[in-house]
Amino acid sequence: MPHLLFARDLVKTYNGSSGSTTVLAGISLAIQPGELVTIVGPSGSGKSTLLQCLSGLDSPTSGRVEIEGTDLATLGADAFAEFRRDRLGFVFQSYNLIPALSAFDNIALPTRLSGGSVDKARVRSALSAVGLTEVARQRPSQLSGGQQQRVAIARALAASPALLFADEPTGALDTESGSRVLTLLRTYASGERSVVMVTHDLEAAALGDRVLVLRDGGIHTQLVRPTAVDVFAAVDNARQGRR
Amino acid sequence: MIPRLVLAELVGGWRLWAGAFVVCVVAALIALVCAGDVSTAAILSEAQNPSGLINHALVFGAMNVPVVIGALNILLVYVVRLQRTHHALWQFGGVTPKLIRRIVVLQVGVVGVLAFLVALVLAAPTLRFLLNGLSAAVRGTEEEQITEVALSPAPTAIAFTVFLMVVVGSASSAARAASRTPALVAVRAPAEEPSRPSRARTVAGAIVLAVAGVLWAVTLNGGSGYLDFSQILVIIAFLLVAPVASQVVMEGWTRLMPFRSPSWFLAKEFAHHNVVRSHAGISLLVVAAGIGVETGYIGLWQDPEYFSIALAIFGTPIALVLVTGAATIFMTATHRRREAALLVVSGGTYGTAVRAAVVEAVIFVITALILGVVVALPSALGPQPGGTWWQAFVPLPFVLGLGLALLLTTTVAPVLQARRRVLSVELARESA
Numbered sequence: 001m002p003h004l005l006f007a008r009d010l011v012k013t014y015n016g017s018s019g020s021t022t023v024l025a026g027i028s029l030a031i032q033p034g035e036l037v038t039i040v041g042p043s044g045s046g047k048s049t050l051l052q053c054l055s056g057l058d059s060p061t062s063g064r065v066e067i068e069g070t071d072l073a074t075l076g077a078d079a080f081a082e083f084r085r086d087r088l089g090f091v092f093q094s095y096n097l098i099p100a101l102s103a104f105d106n107i108a109l110p111t112r113l114s115g116g117s118v119d120k121a122r123v124r125s126a127l128s129a130v131g132l133t134e135v136a137r138q139r140p141s142q143l144s145g146g147q148q149q150r151v152a153i154a155r156a157l158a159a160s161p162a163l164l165f166a167d168e169p170t171g172a173l174d175t176e177s178g179s180r181v182l183t184l185l186r187t188y189a190s191g192e193r194s195v196v197m198v199t200h201d202l203e204a205a206a207l208g209d210r211v212l213v214l215r216d217g218g219i220h221t222q223l224v225r226p227t228a229v230d231v232f233a234a235v236d237n238a239r240q241g242r243r
Numbered sequence: 244m245i246p247r248l249v250l251a252e253l254v255g256g257w258r259l260w261a262g263a264f265v266v267c268v269v270a271a272l273i274a275l276v277c278a279g280d281v282s283t284a285a286i287l288s289e290a291q292n293p294s295g296l297i298n299h300a301l302v303f304g305a306m307n308v309p310v311v312i313g314a315l316n317i318l319l320v321y322v323v324r325l326q327r328t329h330h331a332l333w334q335f336g337g338v339t340p341k342l343i344r345r346i347v348v349l350q351v352g353v354v355g356v357l358a359f360l361v362a363l364v365l366a367a368p369t370l371r372f373l374l375n376g377l378s379a380a381v382r383g384t385e386e387e388q389i390t391e392v393a394l395s396p397a398p399t400a401i402a403f404t405v406f407l408m409v410v411v412g413s414a415s416s417a418a419r420a421a422s423r424t425p426a427l428v429a430v431r432a433p434a435e436e437p438s439r440p441s442r443a444r445t446v447a448g449a450i451v452l453a454v455a456g457v458l459w460a461v462t463l464n465g466g467s468g469y470l471d472f473s474q475i476l477v478i479i480a481f482l483l484v485a486p487v488a489s490q491v492v493m494e495g496w497t498r499l500m501p502f503r504s505p506s507w508f509l510a511k512e513f514a515h516h517n518v519v520r521s522h523a524g525i526s527l528l529v530v531a532a533g534i535g536v537e538t539g540y541i542g543l544w545q546d547p548e549y550f551s552i553a554l555a556i557f558g559t560p561i562a563l564v565l566v567t568g569a570a571t572i573f574m575t576a577t578h579r580r581r582e583a584a585l586l587v588v589s590g591g592t593y594g595t596a597v598r599a600a601v602v603e604a605v606i607f608v609i610t611a612l613i614l615g616v617v618v619a620l621p622s623a624l625g626p627q628p629g630g631t632w633w634q635a636f637v638p639l640p641f642v643l644g645l646g647l648a649l650l651l652t653t654t655v656a657p658v659l660q661a662r663r664r665v666l667s668v669e670l671a672r673e674s675a
Binding site: 052057058059077078081082084085086090092094096097098099100101105106109110112113114115139155159 | 505508512513515516517582585586587588589590591592593594595662665666667668670671
């Protein structure tokens with residue numbers, strides 16, 4: 001089966017006044033269509049940096065990322081923006097909705113930016129899928145955190161991206177909202193569509209088809225369809241430096 | 244602890260304070276020009292008409308002081324509004340509302356003193372430009388020309404005192420607002436409701452407008468000298484209802500436009516959103532247009548000889564309001580950079596973001612043009628001193644063109660900056 005995402009020898013180094021810090025130390029991985037891959041690890045292990053490099057939000061210092069066979073480094077800024085709009089989706093812990101736009105307009109934005117006409121029924125259906133039809137005309141500042149996150153997910157899902165990146169999507173949510181968000185992400189990862197999710201919630205991580213446990217910028221352990229207990233043990237081992 | 248907090252906040256929020264600093268430098272320069280006029284008049288011979296300089300100091304000061312107070316007030320209130328989260332956090336650190344008030348006044352005072360020092364360095368070349376350059380045309384013979392300018396200690400000290408009083412006085416309402424910031428703001432940003440003028444403010448606007456109408460009617464019936472007052476009162480009436488007038492006019496005309504491109508859609512939505520946050524950019528542009536119209540009405544643009552005098556007297560208030568308007572938009576650069584990053588991560592290109600920023604600046608200027616024409620009606624429809632009805636509007640394209648250039652710089656520059664930065668870093672940044 002062809003890889004949906006393929007990363008090879010990813011290294012990310014930051015140069016500061018006190019010398020350079022290596023955050024990713026040569027990570028290689030592949031993601032297949034239909035997979036939900038979760039990434040966990042202690043603070044500072046490089047989870048968010050890995051997600052940013054995989055999704056092209058940041059460039060690795062060295063190494064290569066291919067999505068659907070396209071090497072991200074070969075795309076110019078505008079070509080990458082179009083690729084991102086058509087093939088990738090993002091859900092962030094801080095929601096990242098555009099404050100000037102209503103919930104409806106935030107969801108319709110990718111379609112509008114591609115020059116297409118907005119399919120109102122499709123946007124309403126995306127809002128309905130996250131249970132928010134009643135807030136369509138409200139701006140992000142008028143919504144609760146959980147509602148904003150669900151709008152962000154509706155925006156990501158409405159465009160049907162091949163690959164959805166989620167960075168701590170439940171980090172700022174209450175238990176009920178968080179569980180709703182996780183169900184949406186779990187359901188989305190099927191057929192040709194995959195989800196890569198960074199989380200510090202180990203029970204949420206156990207929903208993944210595969211769990212990558214990071215430590216010191218490298219993959220410490222890889223678990224396939226683990227239980228929550230397996231994930232807890234693996235992260236604890238990573239923290240202690242045990243295999 | 245207080246000096247450290249004052250300095251740390253000034254350095255940390257330098258982008259917010261830079262705009263206030265620039266406006267303070269211009270305000271200090273205005274005070275120093277008046278002081279320079281008085282100092283130079285003392286060393287002139289009778290042939291050089293020293294009383295002309297004293298008159299310039301009086302007219303120049305009278306024209307500029309209300310504009311400086313208004314501009315600083317709008318600017319400082321906005322600076323404080325953008326720092327609400329900080330003021331709320333201070334309260335969690337044990338800083339009392341009374342102390343917050345003192346800290347804000349101190350911050351403004353420090354910015355004012357630094358601005359005055361910079362203005363002192365700029366004062367001599369500015370005075371030479373005004374007195375040798377702009378007034379040369381009306382000083383016919385060689386012996387009437389001013390070859391030397393002076394800035395004596397006593398007038399300078401008076402200028403400093405007046406300047407600092409105006410700056411600190413303008414900061415008082417901002418400091419009061421800062422001290423009333425609810426601590427809850429530290430935890431949760433409140434929804435930005437459209438700002439509506441208070442009932443008292445609306446009533447005051449209606450009264451001022453009525454007085455302007457009476458003066459205008461008196462002028463039409465042969466009374467002289469009232470039209471200028473009428474024009475100024477209409478500008479004041481506009482400022483009193485500016486928050487709602489700017490929103491209504493902008494939303495009204497933009498909704499009528501048939502454009503469907505993504506850039507137009509984004510620019511329109513961003514402009515509607517931003518005018519709720521602050522109407523200062525538009526209002527100050529309208530005031531600049533109003534002052535410009537006044538110079539057109541009295542015929543200063545008809546004669547090159549008087550044009551330089553017009554520039555010497557009216558140039559500074561126009562420049563001041565334009566710079567203040569641009570400064571309020573410059574302060575939101577962090578917010579605009581993040582907005583561009585959000586647009587890109589939603590599937591837009593930086594090209595779309597730049598086009599949207601350009602269109603947004605144009606929307607602001609067209610809104611100011613519509614309001615500017617309404618504000619200029621007393622001059623345009625009043626009796627024309629030897630000219631035609633349109634002569635009042637002659638300065639409008641120049642003033643608004645200058646405003647557009649400043650707005651374009653302040654809206655497009657953050658998008659270009661965002662393009663050079665790492666997307667993930669920009670997205671992680673807190674919105675200002």
